[in-house]
């Protein structure tokens with residue numbers, strides 16, 4: 001008889017992550033020994049008070065910034081072992097990004113923006129998969145428009161399609177609804193959640209908003225550069241209650 005061990009794969013993780021900015025009097029320990037894994041096929045939100053280290057964690061986990069000590073891994077690849085060129089390639093081929101400010105190229109059409117990561121990598125797009133992606137984000141009738149001709153919500157949907165176009169191991173989203181009204185924000189969050197659940201992709205999202213965090217499968221909470229809690233199957237009410245516990249309690253470590 002054989003025994004099968006089921007182990008959830010990890011899309012990205014940091015281990016004993018420390019990030020120190022500045023020196024001497026101006027030193028800030030933005031991450032103070034964080035170990036956290038982001039399971040493959042799941043939507044994880046990172047929350048915590050302002051200045052708790054959310055963006056720093058995301059930037060270091062995604063290879064946009066380097067840790068002072070500890071390790072950051074995408075799949076089994078330790079980012080600290082890569083030189084600049086290989087790190088750039090890894091970000092291009094294995095990581096997708098969605099930023100608050102959309103970051104689309106204004107001179108390219110919607111279609112060209114979506115396939116940009118593939119074009120940069122010199123990879124021919126899988127037409128059928130791209131078609132499904134375009135339908136999922138609801139942009140078929142806008143493919144030849146420029147970003148300036150789209151609403152904020154539509155622009156962010158283009159950014160989401162672009163982030164997933166290259167079949168990345170993980171998509172990092174930094175406050176993806178920060179510039180959107182609540183209805184457009186809701187659409188973008190549903191899109192992220194649906195894409196994870198339908199296609200087994202992985203999303204890690206930094207947000208301030210308990211309603212946004214409730215779209216995730218799990219919320220991880222940071223305070224003062226440390227991981228202080230994890231909440232599976234979050235609701236907006238429970239996330240809000242957890243956030244309130246941070247107020248006036250010196251970071252609310254539990």
Ligand SMILES: Nc1ncnc2c1ncn2[C@@H]1O[C@H](COP(=O)(O)OP(=O)(O)OP(=O)(O)O)[C@@H](O)[C@H]1O
Nearest residue numbers: 021022028030048049050051052053054055056057
């Ligand atoms: N480039 C930098 N130089 C110096 N200090 C920095 C730098 N970037 C961030 N910090 C500091 O590191 C700490 C964590 O910042 P970070 O932006 O990661 O927090 P955050 O939780 O994302 O905050 P917010 O919710 O306000 O965006 C803060 O004290 C911040 O001032």
